[in-house]
Amino acid sequence: MIEEVRKLANEWLKTGKVDAILGLKEEDGHIAPHLFTKADELDSLVTSPKYPLLNTFRPLKRNILYLIQKNHRNAKIGVVARGCDERALIELAKRDQLNLEKIELIGVACTKDEAAACSCPKPYPRNIVVGEKVEGIPSDPDIEALLKKSLPERLAFWRYQLSKCIKCYGCRNACPLCLCQDCKLEQELWVKTGQLPPEIPIFHFIRFYHLADRCIECGECERACPVGIPLLTIYKLLRRDVKELFDYEAGVDVKQEAPLLTTLDETPMRSEE
Amino acid sequence: MEYKNVLTTCPYCGAGCNLYLQVLDGELIGVLPCQSHVVSQGKLCIKGWTANEFITHKDRLTKPLVKRNGKFIEVSWEEALDVIVEKFKHYKEKYGPDVFGILASAKCTNEENFLMMKFARAVIGTNNVDHCARLCHASTVVGLGKAFGSGAMTNSIEELENADCILVTGSNTTEQHPLVARYIMRAKEKGARLIVVDSRAIPLTRFADYHLRQRPGTDVAWINGFMNVILNEGLADQEFIKERTEGFEGLAKTIEKYTPECVEKITGIPKDDLINATRTYARAERASIVYSMGITQHTTGVDNVVSCANLAMLTGNVGKQSTGVNPLRGQVNVQGACDVGALPNVYSGYQSVTDENIRAKFEKAWNTKLPAKPGLTVVEMTNEAAKGNIKVMYIMGENPMLSDPDISHVREGLENLEFLVVQDIFLTETAELADVVLPATSYAEKDGTFTSTDRRVQRVRKAIDPIGESRPDWQIICELARRMGSKEFEYPSPADVMNEIALLTPIYGGIVYERIQKVGLQWPCASKEHPGTPYLHKEKFTRGKGMFFGIEFKEPAELPDEEYPLILTTGRIIFHYHTGTMTRRTALLNREVPTGYVEINPMDAKKLNIINGEMVLVQSRRGEIKIKALITNMVPEGVIFIPFHFAECAANVLTNPALDPVAKIPEFKACAANVKKNNVICRYVKNKYYFQ
Numbered sequence: 035m036i037e038e039v040r041k042l043a044n045e046w047l048k049t050g051k052v053d054a055i056l057g058l059k060e061e062d063g064h065i066a067p068h069l070f071t072k073a074d075e076l077d078s079l080v081t082s083p084k085y086p087l088l089n090t091f092r093p094l095k096r097n098i099l100y101l102i103q104k105n106h107r108n109a110k111i112g113v114v115a116r117g118c119d120e121r122a123l124i125e126l127a128k129r130d131q132l133n134l135e136k137i138e139l140i141g142v143a144c145t146k147d148e149a150a151a152c153s154c155p156k157p158y159p160r161n162i163v164v165g166e167k168v169e170g171i172p173s174d175p176d177i178e179a180l181l182k183k184s185l186p187e188r189l190a191f192w193r194y195q196l197s198k199c200i201k202c203y204g205c206r207n208a209c210p211l212c213l214c215q216d217c218k219l220e221q222e223l224w225v226k227t228g229q230l231p232p233e234i235p236i237f238h239f240i241r242f243y244h245l246a247d248r249c250i251e252c253g254e255c256e257r258a259c260p261v262g263i264p265l266l267t268i269y270k271l272l273r274r275d276v277k278e279l280f281d282y283e284a285g286v287d288v289k290q291e292a293p294l295l296t297t298l299d300e301t302p303m304r305s306e307e
Numbered sequence: 308m309e310y311k312n313v314l315t316t317c318p319y320c321g322a323g324c325n326l327y328l329q330v331l332d333g334e335l336i337g338v339l340p341c342q343s344h345v346v347s348q349g350k351l352c353i354k355g356w357t358a359n360e361f362i363t364h365k366d367r368l369t370k371p372l373v374k375r376n377g378k379f380i381e382v383s384w385e386e387a388l389d390v391i392v393e394k395f396k397h398y399k400e401k402y403g404p405d406v407f408g409i410l411a412s413a414k415c416t417n418e419e420n421f422l423m424m425k426f427a428r429a430v431i432g433t434n435n436v437d438h439c440a441r442l443c444h445a446s447t448v449v450g451l452g453k454a455f456g457s458g459a460m461t462n463s464i465e466e467l468e469n470a471d472c473i474l475v476t477g478s479n480t481t482e483q484h485p486l487v488a489r490y491i492m493r494a495k496e497k498g499a500r501l502i503v504v505d506s507r508a509i510p511l512t513r514f515a516d517y518h519l520r521q522r523p524g525t526d527v528a529w530i531n532g533f534m535n536v537i538l539n540e541g542l543a544d545q546e547f548i549k550e551r552t553e554g555f556e557g558l559a560k561t562i563e564k565y566t567p568e569c570v571e572k573i574t575g576i577p578k579d580d581l582i583n584a585t586r587t588y589a590r591a592e593r594a595s596i597v598y599s600m601g602i603t604q605h606t607t608g609v610d611n612v613v614s615c616a617n618l619a620m621l622t623g624n625v626g627k628q629s630t631g632v633n634p635l636r637g638q639v640n641v642q643g644a645c646d647v648g649a650l651p652n653v654y655s656g657y658q659s660v661t662d663e664n665i666r667a668k669f670e671k672a673w674n675t676k677l678p679a680k681p682g683l684t685v686v687e688m689t690n691e692a693a694k695g696n697i698k699v700m701y702i703m704g705e706n707p708m709l710s711d712p713d714i715s716h717v718r719e720g721l722e723n724l725e726f727l728v729v730q731d732i733f734l735t736e737t738a739e740l741a742d743v744v745l746p747a748t749s750y751a752e753k754d755g756t757f758t759s760t761d762r763r764v765q766r767v768r769k770a771i772d773p774i775g776e777s778r779p780d781w782q783i784i785c786e787l788a789r790r791m792g793s794k795e796f797e798y799p800s801p802a803d804v805m806n807e808i809a810l811l812t813p814i815y816g817g818i819v820y821e822r823i824q825k826v827g828l829q830w831p832c833a834s835k836e837h838p839g840t841p842y843l844h845k846e847k848f849t850r851g852k853g854m855f856f857g858i859e860f861k862e863p864a865e866l867p868d869e870e871y872p873l874i875l876t877t878g879r880i881i882f883h884y885h886t887g888t889m890t891r892r893t894a895l896l897n898r899e900v901p902t903g904y905v906e907i908n909p910m911d912a913k914k915l916n917i918i919n920g921e922m923v924l925v926q927s928r929r930g931e932i933k934i935k936a937l938i939t940n941m942v943p944e945g946v947i948f949i950p951f952h953f954a955e956c957a958a959n960v961l962t963n964p965a966l967d968p969v970a971k972i973p974e975f976k977a978c979a980a981n982v983k984k985n986n987v988i989c990r991y992v993k994n995k996y997y998f999q
Contacts (some may be wrong), residue, residue, distance in 0.1 A: 054308055055468065060315070062824040066327045069310035079589050085342060098310065098331070105332055108310050197513060198492060202353045203895070204340070221649065228900040230482065230510050230881060256550045258340065260350035260489045261497070 035142075037162045038116060040076045042140055042192045047073050053106075053140055056099070057114035058085055061108050069111075070157075072151045079114070081164075084152070087119050088126070088210040095215055099123075099132040114140045118152075118252035120159040121285025122210040124252055128288050130214055131294075143167050152183050152253050153266075155176065177267055196238055198261040199231040205265055206241060208258035211248040211284075218244070247294045250285035312339055313368040313770035314634040316757045318356045318414065319637035319884050322346055322464060322486045323759025326355055327750055328770040335359050335771050336463070337749060346464050346759070346824065355799065357896060359751070361889040364773070366733050368746035369775020379734075379744065385829060387743055393791045394726045394742075395431070404678065405430035408688035408697045411438040411649035412780075413641035413675035415636065415757025416767055418815070421647040421655060421782040421797070423703055426784050428684075429673045430793050434682030435697070437782060438649045439705055440605035440641045441685040445970035446603040448635040448657075448678055450612025455843070456850025459977045460656070461631030462595065462842040463761045463829065468493045472591030476504040476615075477526070477601020477976075481511055484599075484635045484760075491597070500591065502584045504529060504576075505601060506876065507906075508878060508941050517584040522941055523876050524605055524863035524977040525574040530614040530855075531562045531860065532570030538562065542589035542621030552850065554855035558672050561857025573860060589622050593629040600637065600878070604975040606864045608967040612668035612857050616752060618855045626844040636760040638885070643758030646815065646830065647808055651682030656812035671672065672796050673809055684971040686711060686964060689720035689729035700727045703780055704747065708736035709886035709954055712819070712962040712973040713929045730783060733888045736954055746777040753779035754824065755801045757831075762840070764818050817954055847913030863977040864965035867945070871927060871979035873911070874946045875961055883945070883952040890952070903953035905938040912938045915982055924983040925949065927941045927961040933985060946982060 039057075041153075047070070059068035060080045065085050070076060073234045088097045102111060115123065120139060127134040141158070143165035149157035155170040180188060206212045206219060218224045218240050227238050232238075249269040256266040276282050280293035310326035324347035327339040338359050343350035371387035372379040398406060409431070418437070427436035440448070448458035455461070467473060467490035480488040488511065495501050495514050503515040504526075512518040521529050537543050538559060548555050557778050567578035588594050596619055600941040602611040615632050616625075619975060624905040636642045643694040648655035658665045660681055689707065693716065700721070711717045721727060722739045729741040738744045752774065755767045773779070781801055788796035798804050802820045809815050817832040817839075828839040843849065867874055882899040883890040890896045905925055907917065917923055917937040923929055925947070934949065934956035942948050949958035963978035 056310070059312075061620075064325075064340070064341055064825070066312035066314070066339060067310070068312065069308065071308055083342065086339075089337075089339065098329075101331055101336065102310060103308070109308060196433060200352060200481055200488070201899075202485065202511075203356060207356050208340075217579055220895070227898060228882065232989060256348055257342075258351075260352065260486060261492050 035165055035255055036081055037077075039081055039140060039142065041077055042163065043070065043076050043079060043112065043114070044073050045139070046138070047071075052110045052112035053304065054081075054109065055112040055114065057128075058087070059079070081114060082148065084116065084148060086208055086210065086252070087113070088122050089114070089208055095185060095213065095217070097126055097131055097210060097213070099137065103133055103136065108136070110136050110138065112138045112140060114142060115159055116142050116144055117154070117156050117158045121250035122252065124288045125211055125285045128292065129213065134288065140164065143284065172278045174267070174270060176264070177270055180267065187206045193234060195263045196234045198263060199237070200261060201230060202238070203261060204258035204260065205255035208244070208254040208307050209217065210252065211245060211250065211255065212241070241274060242268055245269060247276050247280070247282060248284050249273055255281055314766070314772065315750065315768045316759075316765045317351070317355045317358055318889070319358065320484050321639060321641060321760030322484050323639065323757060323761075323763055323765055323943055324351060324355055324486050325765065326351060327590065328359060330770050331754075333771065335363055341926050345416050347486055349422055350489065353882060353896065354890065357893045358427045360893040362749045362751045364892040366610070366892060367774050367777070368732060368734060369777060370746060371776070372744040374742050376629035376975075384778070387745060389415040390784060391728055391743055391787065395699065395791060398726060399431060399948045402698060402737070404722065405435060406696065406698040407431045407433050407435055408683060408692065408700045409433070409436040410685065410700070410702040410705045410707070411436060411644055412438055413636070413638035413644045414704045415644070415780050416640065416753070416759060416801065417643040417647050417764070417808065418801040419703070419724065420644040420649040421785065421804060421808050422781055422784045424648045424654070424787050425673065425795070426694070428669075428677050429795060430788050430791050431595075431677050432678055433687060434651050434678050434680060436649055436682060437651050437685045437688065438644050439638070439685065439710055440645050440650070441972060442565045442601055442604070442674055442710060442975070443637045443641060444610030444634055445972040446612050446686075446967055449970040450609045451616060451632065451634070452615035452657070454613050454854050455625070455848050455854065457843055459627060459843070460761050461632045461844060462583060462629065462633055465490060466629045466842065466946065467491055467595055467597070468497070470494050470499050470591075470593050470595040472500045472504045472588050472594040473597060474504070474588050474594065475511060476597035476637055477603070478509070478597055479509040479511070479631065479878060480597060480635065481509065483637065485881060487635060488546045499776055500587045500676055502588060506943055506946055508891070513624070516587065517580060517930050519576045519584060520575040521576055523874050523946060524607070525604060525609045525860065526605070527607060527614050527858050528565065528570050528573040528860040530582065530611075531565035531652070531858070532574070532576075532581050533563045533588065533618055534558070534562045535570075536567060536582050536585040536620055537589045540586070542586070543621050547623030548621065551626070552853040552855055555622050557857040558617055558855040561859060563663050564573065565860075592629060594622060594624045595630055595633055597633045597635060600636045601976055603634070604972060605977065606965050606967050606974045607861050609970050610858045610861070610974045614858050616853070617855055617858070620855060625853065626842070626846070628842060631842060633742045639759070640757040642762060643764070644754070644762055646758055651684055654811070655808055655816045657810075669811065672807075675795070686966060686971060686973055692724050695723060699725055699727070701728045702737060705890060706735040706737045706886040708740065709951070709957055709959065711974060712773065712955055712959055714959045715930055716964065732777070732779060735886065735888055736900055745777065747783065748773045748779045753781070755781070756805065759770045759827070760855050763827040764815070764823055764830065766820070766823055859967070864974050865963050865977070865979045866898070867979045871955040873980045873982060875927065875978050875980035876946060876948050876976050877951045877962060879952065879957040880950045881952065887954070903950055903956040903958070904935045904936070905982065906939050906942045906948040907936050908942050908946070909938050909940065911947075912936065912981070915984065917982070917984060922985045924963060924985050925980055926980055926983065927963070927980045929962070930960040932956045932960050947982060
């Protein structure tokens with residue numbers, strides 16, 4: 035499978051279809067994002083294990099493609115994208131955080147094991163270039179078990195979980211969609227400074243609400259959490275609510291307006307370019 | 308068009324998390340976690356996530372500075388080095404090598420610390436070389452050295468996860484080693500019991516089965532109390548004691564009188580809590596002790612450490628996975644700086660300078676005569692400087708003007724020097740007193756290795772070119788040595804320095820860069836084939852048998868009295884790091900806690916008529932600071948706490964420089980103090996009160 039990706043990437047670079055390819059590079063057994071500009075580096079291009087490709091970086095608060103496109107306006111970039119990477123790209127494009135027109139995707143389907151590890155409902159991109167499509171996991175047993183509990187029990191569960199927080203901001207930093215330029219978590223009005231754990235529940239609730247119509251269920255927040263707060267559980271439930279209430283799913287269609295970005299009279303808030 | 312991620316080791320605490328520095332078109336833009344690293348596993352703390360920011364801060368030193376008529380002027384490297392070499396040669400000739408004091412740095416790489424100690428010994432000719440390990444874990448190096456034969460963390464960080472019981476004392480792990488606390492939390496969630504012995508209600512106490520709040524400075528007493536209960540209730544591991552240890556009779560005799568009742572009187576820990584916590588620890592299959600500076604920074608620091616070792620050996624909790632005595636080292640490379648011999652009494656690998664054979668080995672390798680007399684420690688150096696016996700100091704990456712006890716006295720010492728060279732990335736409080744300041748590079752601009760708290764030697768990799776005209780410390784030291792006339796400092800790269808370390812240092816014998824590209828190696832690692840050592844003392848202790856020492860309780864050097872009725876203890880907080888030179892230049896960290904504060908118990912605050920947020924005066928026999936009051940139950944009645952990061956309200960103006968007699972570590976964790984209402988002027992302008 036990886037050979038197919040490398041072959042395609044090689045072809046794209048050689049023919050000039052793209053100027054560079056954003057993907058994962060393996061070096062000394064460790065994996066991180068890398069921008070491949072030369073065909074002879076492609077031996078180190080890998081697709082697994084999963085690693086966040088686009089994070090929004092502090093203090094610049096922009097995703098990596100935005101920054102690359104800012105430095106190189108006309109560059110055509112290929113991206114080796116899993117289902118969740120593609121959803122992130124769509125949601126970012128919708129919010130003017132990158133220019134999809136200059137981006138070509140090499141869509142990679144996740145394996146059965148990878149899908150299970152993320153309990154991912156949609157472990158494949160729209161156009162699968164490499165790999166076999168496997169069915170998603172429709173529901174998470176942990177979530178169903180939690181929902182069967184009484185409200186006070188659930189509250190106690192979350193209180194305990196959030197009390198472990200060490201305010202590393204890892205959930206925010208690892209999130210591809212946490213893109214506010216003036217992060218509310220860094221405003222004294224909302225969150226008191228210097229506390230450990232940060233105020234329960236406001237610190238986390240701000241993020242929950244902000245991500246309600248953006249979260250693409252990649253799970254990077256939970257993966258980045260040093261104390262194991264089951265953040266993906268909350269976001270899965272939020273996505274479920276947004277789907278029920280607004281019939282909206284983040285990361286599916288670039289033309290579909292996010293419900294929380296519209297005014298109350300149902301006209302889109304975003305200006306047309 | 309270039310976007311790359313460079314794997315390196317986080318420059319903050321001793322957990323040694325690996326992280327990626329993100330470089331876009333030559334510019335450092337951020338940090339990414341490394342999912343395959345054994346400790347960090349794709350997670351970081353707030354300091355790790357922001358570890359790129361200070362590197363490109365506008366305050367970075369970019370040119371050498373020489374002080375003329377009280378003012379710094381920028382000069383060329385050529386000129387700065389000429390000045391230094393001329394002065395060094397002059398003072399060495401005039402007064403001999405022992406008027407030099409040299410400070411290496413726990414922030415610099417192993418290679419740089421090795422070169423610095425080689426410079427001190429082989430070029431200057433003095434053993435007066437030390438670094439801030441003296442201030443944090445000197446008592447660990449001595450104490451565990453005495454008891455086990457090796458003064459380092461016995462087990463690995465990730466092993467904590469599988470312990471059945473973890474006893475945390477004198478370590479606010481969540482704040483000082485957040486990614487180590489992760490493993491404690493994981494163990495807890497898997498069913499382990501957690502015992503916290505700490506005067507302060509640190510974040511871990513929220514999850515603890517027992518929180519015992521001892522009066523600061525009474526650690527030997529409660530540990531003896533634990534052992535008293537263990538022996539009385541037949542919970543000791545008799546087989547382990549018989550097979551693996553010596554000196555048990557002496558210990559048994561000493562702890563007879565430390566009954567729970569007696570210990571309650573000394574420490575304030577209720578006897579039933581002590582008994583229950585002891586049973587929990589002693590009955591666990593795999594019990595780990597985790598400690599840090601609450602244990603070491605006392606005039607009884609070595610006694611405290613040895614007591615921890617006693618307790619672990621008494622229950623057979625050494626030499627097995629997920630057990631042991633685990634000192635958490637504060638700085639990223641404080642373990643390594645000790646390992647490679649930046650200490651006044653040993654060369655690399657803790658090989659004594661007084662041992663003729665060892666000295667001969669180093670003399671042969673370095674082609675020069677070496678001094679035999681052990682040198683001065685950090686605090687002794689500034690003391691001797693004040694007396695005029697130390698005349699020249701060369702300080703690399705350390706800031707004693709904030710980190711050492713009794714700062715006024717440190718200033719007196721440094722100002723009394725005839726010549727001071729400071730090599731750093733920022734103009735620190737110490738650098739301001741220097742005659743020459745050399746601009747060094749940060750960890751992101753050089754190659755090398757750091758050794759984390761669990762003895763893991765890991766790579767530091769260059770991500771960007773040096774900022775301005777700054778140079779890596781290893782290059783500066785080599786250049787100075789060459790100009791001083793030495794031919795023994797010709798290294799093409801840090802890898803070649805490591806090869807020399809490996810050659811001369813048995814515990815690092817098998818460490819070469821090729822072997823640590825992927826995963827770090829844990830010493831002892833004797834040969835190129837040796838796989839490294841995840842936990843120590845497996846079949847036998849490094850010294851053969853583990854040694855018990857009966858230790859009597861001694862009070863701290865200074866006790867509260869009528870004039871100074873409170874006990875002051877100091878420490879660190881999660882958002883800052885040591886003297887703040889890096890974290891206070893990181894926006895996210897600085898906004899969390901922009902300045903210092905003194906924690907005061909609500910009962911004490913009521914007595915003193917102090918409200919939360921009020922500016923107060925804190926006084927001790929050494930001095931006085933003005934600082935904001937934080938009224939909190941974090942501290943018990945009678946105890947106040949001040950984080951030491953902040954120069955404008957520096958806790959170390961107040962602390963007691965009294966030293967442990969052997970380890971020479973100062974008593975940062977207990978001194979007598981007093982809190983007074985500040986004479987506040989209150990103005991009422993436009994419907995608002997303003998306090999001055």
